[in-house]
Amino acid sequence: MIDTDQATSKVTPLGAARRLSPPSPHVAADARYWSEQMAAVASRRDRDGFMRIYDHFAPRLQRYLLGLGVAQASAEELVQEAMLRVWRRADLFDPARASLATWLFRIARNLYIDTIRSEPNWMPVQDGLEWLDSEAASDPASDAEAFVDHAGLKQAIDELPAAQARLIRMSYFEAKAHREIAAELNMPLGTVKSSLRRAFGKLQAGMRRTR
Amino acid sequence: MRPLHHPDEATLVSYSAGALPTAFAVLVSAHLGICRHCREQLLDADRTGGMLMQQREPAPLSAGARDRMLARLGETRPDPPPLHRVPVVADPDCLPAPLQPYFGATYGDLRWRMIAPGVHRILADGVTGGTLMLLRIAPGRRVPMHGHAANELTLVLQGAYDDALGHFAPGDVADLDDEIEHQPVTAPGVPCICAAATDAPLRFSGRFARLLQPLIRF
Numbered sequence: 001m002i003d004t005d006q007a008t009s010k011v012t013p014l015g016a017a018r019r020l021s022p023p024s025p026h027v028a029a030d031a032r033y034w035s036e037q038m039a040a041v042a043s044r045r046d047r048d049g050f051m052r053i054y055d056h057f058a059p060r061l062q063r064y065l066l067g068l069g070v071a072q073a074s075a076e077e078l079v080q081e082a083m084l085r086v087w088r089r090a091d092l093f094d095p096a097r098a099s100l101a102t103w104l105f106r107i108a109r110n111l112y113i114d115t116i117r118s119e120p121n122w123m124p125v126q127d128g129l130e131w132l133d134s135e136a137a138s139d140p141a142s143d144a145e146a147f148v149d150h151a152g153l154k155q156a157i158d159e160l161p162a163a164q165a166r167l168i169r170m171s172y173f174e175a176k177a178h179r180e181i182a183a184e185l186n187m188p189l190g191t192v193k194s195s196l197r198r199a200f201g202k203l204q205a206g207m208r209r210t211r
Numbered sequence: 212m213r214p215l216h217h218p219d220e221a222t223l224v225s226y227s228a229g230a231l232p233t234a235f236a237v238l239v240s241a242h243l244g245i246c247r248h249c250r251e252q253l254l255d256a257d258r259t260g261g262m263l264m265q266q267r268e269p270a271p272l273s274a275g276a277r278d279r280m281l282a283r284l285g286e287t288r289p290d291p292p293p294l295h296r297v298p299v300v301a302d303p304d305c306l307p308a309p310l311q312p313y314f315g316a317t318y319g320d321l322r323w324r325m326i327a328p329g330v331h332r333i334l335a336d337g338v339t340g341g342t343l344m345l346l347r348i349a350p351g352r353r354v355p356m357h358g359h360a361a362n363e364l365t366l367v368l369q370g371a372y373d374d375a376l377g378h379f380a381p382g383d384v385a386d387l388d389d390e391i392e393h394q395p396v397t398a399p400g401v402p403c404i405c406a407a408a409t410d411a412p413l414r415f416s417g418r419f420a421r422l423l424q425p426l427i428r429f
Contacts, residue, residue, distance in 0.1 A: 030265075047284060054280055059269030066270055068229070076272060080280055087284055098254065101261035109229045109260065117233060117340075153262050171228040172263050177340075178225060178362060178388075179232075179410050189362060190388045196221035203259050 031150050035095035042090035050090075053100070054083055061108050067173045068112055078115065082107045096145055112175075148207050156206025164199035167192065214246050214382035218364065220256075222386055223249060227256030232340030234408035238366050240309035241406065242384050306368070310406055313338070314345055318369070318404070323347055341410045348372070351399045361411035363387045370403030372396060 040046035065075035170176045182189045225231045304317045313335035323331035329349030365385040374395040397403040
């Protein structure tokens with residue numbers, strides 16, 4: 001209930017501005033295209049479909065990992081490991097819960113974390129499926145992929161104010177902690193957190209905008 | 212259990228980005244295990260990560276990478292071990308799964324150290340990103356007003372406390388930073404057991420320990 005109220009209050013003030021620029025429908029079509037490739041991989045071990053996924057996503061995962069400071073060769077190994085998980089666990093991919101890009105991001109992020117955490121007690125987080133709540137059918141799945149507007153998310157990212165976009169980039173592209181960001185930008189910790197919170201609110205509103 | 216107090220969205224974004232120091236990531240994992248609301252929030256943050264990843268300019272892979280990938284598709288190797296899932300009805304003596312590697316499986320086996328009258332603590336070993344600890348505060352105890360110089364995340368495991376932000380019961384998270392000052396009071400009845408993560412140096416480690424600092428010989 002709280003979620004709905006928050007979502008509504010975030011949508012309203014931003015809705016007017018958003019109508020000014022046209023949506024980009026190809027983004028949603030992309031998500032559907034990749035889900036179809038995954039379905040072919042899962043149902044008949046379609047190597048061509050898998051390699052189409054590889055050709056598109058592997059170089060982007062490589063860029064993501066290089067950006068996080070992973071060395072070229074290690075990054076390639078992680079990319080291959082991530083793609084291999086997609087191949088081996090394709091039957092677990094559920095397009096109703098998440099897009100392939102989201103799933104791949106989780107897998108690559110988790111592999112990255114397992115690589116940098118050398119602490120002996122760190123419990124490896126595996127393949128990113130652990131929080132997908134696929135069994136929780138009782139709820140009318142407010143987080144279902146069908147309700148996600150990818151074009152709206154893309155647009156919301158593009159429209160973030162420069163200062164907020166910077167904090168989002170420092171988080172996702174450089175894996176900088178709040179404290180590191182605060183030190184680097186000479187900003188109070190609380191301001192870093194409230195700016196990230198506001199930015200995320202805008203991105204969520206973009207994801208949930210009505211078509 | 213349906214928590215009423217959650218980590219800041221900024222904390223979940225950082226978790227999604229792989230940017231949260233270990234001590235915080237462990238606590239957030241423990242909360243996620245029991246909080247569907249935050250799992251949905253995290254999924255939105257991961258959607259953001261997926262979109263950002265997909266929008267990036269591709270980086271060239273080395274010449275033989277594609278062939279090596281193809282060659283591995285026929286590989287047969289045992290599946291990785293099954294995912295660790297938190298049971299729906301957990302044994303009340305069991306710690307949340309993400310905390311177990313650091314503190315052991317059960318409350319009964321915890322080896323508390325008294326750091327002040329009514330206050331016990333266990334510090335986790337081998338955490339390089341931040342400080343992770345368990346705290347046990349006697350019931351009905353008032354902690355004087357104080358602020359924070361750093362991020363501090365607290366997850367209530369047993370018992371409860373109250374402060375200006377509300378009533379914090381098991382599963383609830385207090386996500387505090389340098390702009391918040393408060394005065395927690397533990398609820399009467401049973402001791403309040405919390406897991407806490409902080410990114411401050413240990414000798415200034417958080418609201419309970421900081422208060423008690425004069426009493427503790429570090």
